[in-house]
Amino acid sequence: MTGFFKRVVCADGFSMSVQAHNGSYCHPRRGGAEIYESVEVGFPSAPEPLLMEWAESPDEPTETVYGWVPVGVVRRVIESTVDWSRVRCRREYNPGALRGKKITSFVAAGLI
Numbered sequence: 001m002t003g004f005f006k007r008v009v010c011a012d013g014f015s016m017s018v019q020a021h022n023g024s025y026c027h028p029r030r031g032g033a034e035i036y037e038s039v040e041v042g043f044p045s046a047p048e049p050l051l052m053e054w055a056e057s058p059d060e061p062t063e064t065v066y067g068w069v070p071v072g073v074v075r076r077v078i079e080s081t082v083d084w085s086r087v088r089c090r091r092e093y094n095p096g097a098l099r100g101k102k103i104t105s106f107v108a109a110g111l112i
Contacts, residue, residue, distance in 0.1 A: 010081035016044040018074060025067030039074060041066040050077050 009015045017040075021031035024040035041051055047061035050073055057064035 008078055010078055012081045014045055014048070014081060016048070016077075017042040025065065027068060036071055038068040038070050041069045041074060048077055 003021075005017075005019060007015045007017050019040045019042065020026040020033070020036045022029055026039045027037045041054070042065040044051065044062055051066045051069060052058060052061065054066040054069045054073075055061060055064050056067060
């Protein structure tokens with residue numbers, strides 16, 4: 001298992017944990033994958049309607065994990081609000097280059 005990644009913090013203050021490794025609900029279920037189809041989101045700072053379909057405990061939206069959330073959904077949640085100056089990525093992130101593609105090596109690895 002690789003280490004846990006820091007929370008994603010968006011420009012508007014919304015934050016959430018996004019994990020992708022062999023101990024999380026993601027696909028593929030291993031650390032260091034080149035491409036993740038889905039990731040685990042956890043404990044968002046506020047309820048997020050786009051994530052509710054994957055909530056383990058929908059009655060407690062800020063106290064639960066969201067398993068196997070498609071990367072495209074995570075990207076929609078954060079892309080318009082994330083403050084990129086506060087996110088540390090393992091690879092350079094270029095939103096324009098990723099349109100219509102899966103996010104690689106998770107910049108959910110520091111996160112998206």
